[in-house]
Amino acid sequence: MTxxxxxxxxxxxxxxxxxxxxSGSLLAARKQFDFVGSLLLASLVSLGGGVIRDxxxxxxxxxxxxxxxxxxxxxATVLVYFLFSSVQRYxxxxxxxxxxxxxLFCITxxxxxxxLGMNPFAAVLLGRTxxxxxxxxxxxxxxxxxxLFDARDLYALPAFSGAALTAVLWVxxxxxxxxxxxxxxxxxxxxxxxxxxSWYIPLAVRGWQRSEARSGEWHTRS
Amino acid sequence: MTxxxxxxxxxxxxxxxxxxxxSGSLLAARKQFDFVGSLLLASLVSLGGGVIRDxxxxxxxxxxxxxxxxxxxxxATVLVYFLFSSVQRYxxxxxxxxxxxxxLFCITxxxxxxxLGMNPFAAVLLGRTxxxxxxxxxxxxxxxxxxLFDARDLYALPAFSGAALTAVLWVxxxxxxxxxxxxxxxxxxxxxxxxxxSWYIPLAVRGWQRSEARSGEWHTRS
Amino acid sequence: MTxxxxxxxxxxxxxxxxxxxxSGSLLAARKQFDFVGSLLLASLVSLGGGVIRDxxxxxxxxxxxxxxxxxxxxxATVLVYFLFSSVQRYxxxxxxxxxxxxxLFCITxxxxxxxLGMNPFAAVLLGRTxxxxxxxxxxxxxxxxxxLFDARDLYALPAFSGAALTAVLWVxxxxxxxxxxxxxxxxxxxxxxxxxxSWYIPLAVRGWQRSEARSGEWHTRS
Numbered sequence: 159m160t161x162x163x164x165x166x167x168x169x170x171x172x173x174x175x176x177x178x179x180x181s182g183s184l185l186a187a188r189k190q191f192d193f194v195g196s197l198l199l200a201s202l203v204s205l206g207g208g209v210i211r212d213x214x215x216x217x218x219x220x221x222x223x224x225x226x227x228x229x230x231x232x233x234a235t236v237l238v239y240f241l242f243s244s245v246q247r248y249x250x251x252x253x254x255x256x257x258x259x260x261x262l263f264c265i266t267x268x269x270x271x272x273x274l275g276m277n278p279f280a281a282v283l284l285g286r287t288x289x290x291x292x293x294x295x296x297x298x299x300x301x302x303x304x305x306l307f308d309a310r311d312l313y314a315l316p317a318f319s320g321a322a323l324t325a326v327l328w329v330x331x332x333x334x335x336x337x338x339x340x341x342x343x344x345x346x347x348x349x350x351x352x353x354x355x356s357w358y359i360p361l362a363v364r365g366w367q368r369s370e371a372r373s374g375e376w377h378t379r380s
Numbered sequence: 381m382t383x384x385x386x387x388x389x390x391x392x393x394x395x396x397x398x399x400x401x402x403s404g405s406l407l408a409a410r411k412q413f414d415f416v417g418s419l420l421l422a423s424l425v426s427l428g429g430g431v432i433r434d435x436x437x438x439x440x441x442x443x444x445x446x447x448x449x450x451x452x453x454x455x456a457t458v459l460v461y462f463l464f465s466s467v468q469r470y471x472x473x474x475x476x477x478x479x480x481x482x483x484l485f486c487i488t489x490x491x492x493x494x495x496l497g498m499n500p501f502a503a504v505l506l507g508r509t510x511x512x513x514x515x516x517x518x519x520x521x522x523x524x525x526x527x528l529f530d531a532r533d534l535y536a537l538p539a540f541s542g543a544a545l546t547a548v549l550w551v552x553x554x555x556x557x558x559x560x561x562x563x564x565x566x567x568x569x570x571x572x573x574x575x576x577x578s579w580y581i582p583l584a585v586r587g588w589q590r591s592e593a594r595s596g597e598w599h600t601r602s
Numbered sequence: 603m604t605x606x607x608x609x610x611x612x613x614x615x616x617x618x619x620x621x622x623x624x625s626g627s628l629l630a631a632r633k634q635f636d637f638v639g640s641l642l643l644a645s646l647v648s649l650g651g652g653v654i655r656d657x658x659x660x661x662x663x664x665x666x667x668x669x670x671x672x673x674x675x676x677x678a679t680v681l682v683y684f685l686f687s688s689v690q691r692y693x694x695x696x697x698x699x700x701x702x703x704x705x706l707f708c709i710t711x712x713x714x715x716x717x718l719g720m721n722p723f724a725a726v727l728l729g730r731t732x733x734x735x736x737x738x739x740x741x742x743x744x745x746x747x748x749x750l751f752d753a754r755d756l757y758a759l760p761a762f763s764g765a766a767l768t769a770v771l772w773v774x775x776x777x778x779x780x781x782x783x784x785x786x787x788x789x790x791x792x793x794x795x796x797x798x799x800s801w802y803i804p805l806a807v808r809g810w811q812r813s814e815a816r817s818g819e820w821h822t823r824s
Binding site: 298300 | 659660720721723724727728734738746747748750756758759
C-alpha cells in the first residue's frame with residue numbers, strides 16, 4: 159500500500175482534534191468558564207478520546223509526546239475568545255464542529271487500532287470509543303447528561319457506522335485518501351441531518367413513548 | 381492446582397458482565413435513553429470495571445480483544461427492550477442484578493490480579509476497584525451521585541469483603557469452584573440484605589446525623 | 603546529582619496524597635457520605651491523579667503496588683471523623699488542604715515524568731494533569747462542576763506555573779530540596795492568595811461579563 163498512513167493519520171487526527179477543541183471552547187463559553195477553563199475543556203474533549211484509545215492500545219498517548227497536538231486546543235480557545243460573540247449561533251456551531259470531530263476520529267481511531275495489529279472487530283469498537291470518548295468526557299466534566307445518551311439525537315450510530323466502514327475498506331484493501339474523505343463526509347452528513355431532521359430510534363423499552371418534545375437545545379435538559 | 385482458573389475466570393467474568401449490563405439497560409430505560417444509549421450504558425457499566433482493571437494491570441483490556449465480551453451487553457439490552465415493562469419492579473431488579481455483578485466481579489478482579497503476580501494486598505484493592513468501577517462509571521455518566529457514596533446504602537463494604545475473602549482463600553490454597561460460589565453467595569446476600577434491612581454505617585463525621593430518611597429509591601436523591 | 607530523587611519523590615508524593623485525602627474526606631463530610639464513602643472519596647482524590655499519571659507513563663500505578671500509599675487516605679478519613687465538627691471552617695480548610703496537595707503534586711508529577719525520560723514539555727503537561735486530576739475526579743464523582751473550571755477561582759494556573767518552574771529548575775540543573783520547597787511555597791501562596799483576593803482572569807469569550815458575584819462558597823454554584 160503506497161498510501162502514507164502515518165502522516166495522513168496524524169493530519170486527520172489533528173483536524174479532528176481542532177474540531178472537538180472548538181466544541182469544547184464553545185461549551186466553556188456558554189458555561190461562563192474563564193480563559194484557562196476554556197483551554198482545559200478544549201484540551202480534554204479534543205485529546206481525551208485519543209488518550210483513552212492510546213491507553214487501551216497500551217502505548218504512551220500521542221498527545222503527551224507530540225507537541226503538535228497542543229496547537230489545536232490553543233488555536234480553538236483563541237478563536238472562540240476573539241470571534242465568538244452571539245449566543246444565537248451557539249447550538250448549530252457546536253453540533254457542526256462536534257460532527258466534524260466525530261467524522262474524523264471514528265476513522266483515525268479505527269485506523270490506528272488496525273495498524274497496531276488489532277482484529278477488525280476490536281478496531282471498530284476502539285474507533286467508536288475514540289470518536290465518542292472526548293464528547294463524553296466533555297459532557298461529564300461540564301456536569302451534564304452526555305449528548306451521547308440523548309434519545310432526541312443520534313450520536314453513537316454515525317460514529318459506529320464510520321468505524322465499521324473504515325474497517326471494511328481496510329479489510330478489502332480499498333482504503334485510500336478518496337474513500338477516507340467519502341467516509342468522513344457520510345458520517346458528518348449522517349450526524350448533521352439526523353440532528354436537523356430529528357431522526358429518532360426506539361427507546362430502551364419497547365412501547366415506551368418519549369415524554370418530552372425535542373427542545374432543539376440539548377443543553378437545557380436536566 | 382487442578383482448578384482451571386483461566387476458563388472459570390472468563391465464564392464468571394462473563395456472567396458478571398451480563399448482570400451489570402442488565403443494570404445499565406434498566407437505568408437507561410428509566411432515564412428514557414434510546415436503544416443505542418441503552419446498549420452503550422450497558423457496555424460501559426459491564427465492561428468499564430474490567431477495562432479499568434486491565435489498564436491498571438498494564439494489559440490490553442479483554443473487552444477489546446475477546447469478542448465474547450460483547451454478547452452480554454447486547455443480550456441485556458435486547459432482554460430489557462422486550463421484557464421490561466413495569467416501573468414498579470425497577471429498583472428491586474436493578475439492585476438484584478447490580479448485586480450479582482458485584483458478587484462475581486470482586487472475585488474475578490482479585491483473581492486476575494493474583495494470577496498476574498500482584499501481592500494479595502494490591503489484588504484486594506484491584507478486585508474492589510473492578511467491582512465498584514463499572515457502577516461508578518454508570519452513575520457518573522447518568523449524572524447522578526454514585527450509589528457507591530450513598531450513605532443510606534452499603535455498597536463498597538460487600539465488594540471489599542468478597543475481594544478480601546478471595547485473597548485469603550487463594551493464599552491458603554483453598555480457592556476452588558465450591559469456595560468461589562460460597563464467596564459469591566455471601567457477597568450477594570450481604571449486599572441485598574443490607575439494602576433490604578437498611579443497614580447503616582457511621583457518617584464521615586462523628587456525631588453527625590442523617591438528615592433524610594431512607595427513601596427506598598436511590599435515584600431520587602439530588 | 604546527589605539529591606536522592608526517588609526517596610524525596612515518594613515522601614513529597616505521600617504528603618501531597620495526605621493533603622488531597624483530607625480535602626476528599628471534608629467534601630464527603632459535607633455531602634453526608636458515610637465512613638466508607640469518605641474513605642473511598644479520599645482515596646479517589648488523593649490517588650487518582652497519580653494513577654492517571656502512571657497509566658499515561660505506561661507503568662503500573664504506585665498506589666497499587668506500594669501499600670504505603672494507603673496510609674494517608676485512612677489517616678485523613680479518621681482525622682476528619684474525629685476532629686472535624688464545624689461547618690464554618692469547611693471552605694477555608696478544603697481550599698488550604700487542596701492547595702497543599704496541588705503544590706506538591708505539580709512538582710512530583712513533573713519530576714516523575716522527567717526521570718522516566720519524557721521531554722520537559724510533556725513533563726509539564728503531565729505534572730499539571732497529576733496536580734489537577736485528583737480534584738477533577740473528586741468533583742466529577744461528587745456530581746459538581748469541577749472547581750478547576752470555576753471562573754471565580756484560579757486553579758489550573760498555579761499548577762501549571764509550578765510544573766513549569768520544576769521543569770526549568772530540572773533542565774538548568776538547579777533542582778534540589780531547597781528550590782523544590784520554594785516552588786511548593788510559591789504555588790501554595792499563589793493558589794491561596796488568588797482565592798482570598800478573588801483574582802480573576804478573562805472569561806472564555808472577549809467582552810463577556812461574569813453574571814454572578816463571587817459567592818465565596820464554590821459548592822453552591824449550580
